Amino acid sequence: NLTQKEKVTIELIESESSKKSKSMNEKKLQIVDQDKKPLNNEVDENAELLSQHNQRVKQQTRAAHIGKFKNSNGANGSESQAQMQPQKKPQPQSRPQLTGLQHFAPKLDFDKLSLDQMNSQNQAAQNARPSKSGDLSSTDDHLKNIPIGMETILSTKEFLYYSYFNRIKDKIRKRWGSKVRQKVEKMVRSGRHLASTQDRVTKIIITLNSSGVLERVQVLHQSGLRDLDDAAIEAFKEAAPFPNPPKGLKDKDGKVRINWDFILEASRWFNNSTKFASIEG
Template sequence: MKILTKDGQKISYSLVFSLILHVGFFAFAVKKIAPPDSFSIPQQVAFTEKKNSIKLDSIKFISLKQLQAIKDARNRQVVANETSGKNERPANSRFLGEKDQTFDRQTMAARNGAFKEAGLGKKSGSESTLAQTEPKSRPRPKKMAESRPKALKKALSLSDLGGFKMAEVEKMQNQAQETLQEMKKKMDEEARAGALGVDKGQLGKNGLAQNSDFVEDVPLGDMTNLNTTEFKYYGFYHRIRQKLEQHWGTSIKDKAKNLYRSGRRMPASENLITSVSVTLNDKGQIVDMQIEGTSGVRELDQAAIESFNKAGPFPNPPKGLLVGGRATIQWGFVVKS
């Protein structure tokens, strides 16, 4: 798709939409630090609580090396993960997750998007196959008396047959029911084999895995298999993540369009990272927001701020994260151009 700028120059929108497929974010578990006596706003950041706005002037740039330093300083990265690993605590892992688990080989889902576990099936399968073959509610098995042929019900009665003969008839009927159930099970398995997924995917799920976490130094694969240590507050971070995912991609798309309309371009082949520190009160409302590192592109930094503002308020922070009635979380937003 092409559009015309004011001077008539054609600009490709392909990169704009490809950004949506290569955006992600990351969260860190941070050590609790006692707040100062007063919450002052740094000089380089102008903050208005009413609008949760930040002036993006004179904010320091952040490099991948600095990002790694932030990760090390703030413990480890909180990630969304498959739950099919071995229930063993990893000896040394930089990832925090829902539970302790290890995998023989760590991989990161190649598809970018809101976190999703891989379903059982094959990559060439159909995403609608499983849904079509599994009814919302299975038919209720008929009672034994209801399932007998009418002729049999009329011909047989307790007065006509002894207890032994009646037991034989019921046995035959039960065997017939078991045969039907086995046939249905086999048909379901064949349907799943044609569903979209991977051979090691989750039974009862459909589709390919995807993830929006920004994880480095882990090879891409069909699933998100990361060695994780159980994080006590994973549920809180996960709920924030789910709310952010509803707005982050849309905000990036809108900002990217504005960027190209103004005749500017994204820096090529770079990870553009915006690191944000957000302070919540005990009700999950944003009371302070600071940019700790800028991507260098004003529109992307604005998208990160807008995503948090639109996603809030958030769930009440756990008491263990509160210091002086407030909890501070670190979050990163990444765009791969």
């Protein structure tokens, strides 16, 4: 609805607010994808990740391939991991505090860019794509400090509102990745040098009304490249609305406020896949 989108307020938060937000974010947890069927229903009190289920594993790993979450080994991989972890009786589940959350945020990797490099990278990805029977495990969550393995196996705590945030993530994924690629290609064509040794992070907070209609987008932290910040804002505006927000996410005024980090990693070549890292709420 174009009329609705024209009413969205875009705001850049002052530096003092950004510092305050950064301090708050340090205590927040991250929401990630995992297999629909958990390995177990054990609660790891030290887990720093939230997801659809409680799950406790001895060794956390993440898939090397970037893409929508998928574990290729399926049940076999799950069984081997479950055997590593001693079985315990399920423990009572505690509801995560909303003031301590760090959820999803799209992440796209890039380094020294040129049109030739982007085209050759995308062509190589197409050529290397395995058959359906040999699909690679993949994840688009930001799990930078977790070692790479055959699958994404994580210790997580159950998050009551996982399904709502996952719906938002699905709507954001393609839009953000597509917009970043368009803007990067435009910058490269104009002769701008995009080499970087550090991640580009755009932190925003969105405000939804009680029906899930987007009302405001506030930029808490800029990435250093205005085009990337614009891509994050535009992705949310196009993906909205996000209907049926849970009552438990609503503030006293009936609004829903969600912090979302868009992270463009500098650790790999720009490619045709998007990743998600963290939103804080």
